[in-house]
Amino acid sequence: MELKVTRYSVDESGVATVWLDRPERRNSWTGRMHDEYRWIMKQLDDDPRVRVIVLTGSGESFCVGADSKALQSYVGADRYDPALSEDAERPGYGVRPEFDADMAWQFGMRPPIIAAVNGACAGIAVALVSFCDIRFAVEGAKVTTAAPKLGLPAEYGLSWIIPRLVGVTHAADILLSGRVLLAEELKSMGFFNNVFPKDEFEERVYEYAHMLAGLSPASTSTTKRQLYEDLIRTNVGESIEHSKKLIEKLMQGPDYKEGVTAFLEKREPRFVR
Structure with missing residues (x-):
């Protein structure tokens, strides 16, 4: 696949990095990005060299949610179309029927996925991050579901995953208000594993990623599978x-x-x- 709005690399330690790569549009989500993201993750899941995946954004934002043009196109539409192509890749599929759904397929992937939220994170990007295994953010990163302000429901299973990450009380606040939360507040709720200063962010994220990459691949993939199977x-x-x-x-x-x-x-x- 020709990658136009994403990119990836794998280092010699088996740590892969995936970038949402539309910095001029603050990495806003499109159908093309959805297709490319799935394609990359399938390549990485199938590559035995890959032990850990770091997901981040190019530039100063992680992902500000759906592209504004895409949002506008749905006004008055009679159904929601996720814009995936018919032959979109299916990484993580086949592990459990429950995980054969958008975002939840990340549970079925072999390598642990670390979300490195390097800036603004909104809408569908909150779901993307929530279904990762480990979550880090840069200090001051702004996060919002945005859904209530757009007249939308909790999307992509956020009403299932957020209570399991932060508890029902915090989940109600996050999902019902759609307010902008700073990374530091979300860390205090238990959503982020840690929040790092901007000048240390990349170093600290990759320090953790390489620590995971040095552990038993059989152990990490098996334990990841246990973790999400036991959730249900x-x-x-x-x-x-x-x-x-x-x-x-x-x-x-x-x-x-x-x-x-x-x-x-x-x-x-x-x-x-």
């Missing part, structure tokens, strides 16, 4: 029994052998891709 599991006993089966499976793999050997030799493990 209602029986704790099933979770426990499933984890015991996974323990048996991973104990037979090379990562467990290397982890134990490194522990006994008092050194850092060297996990092979």
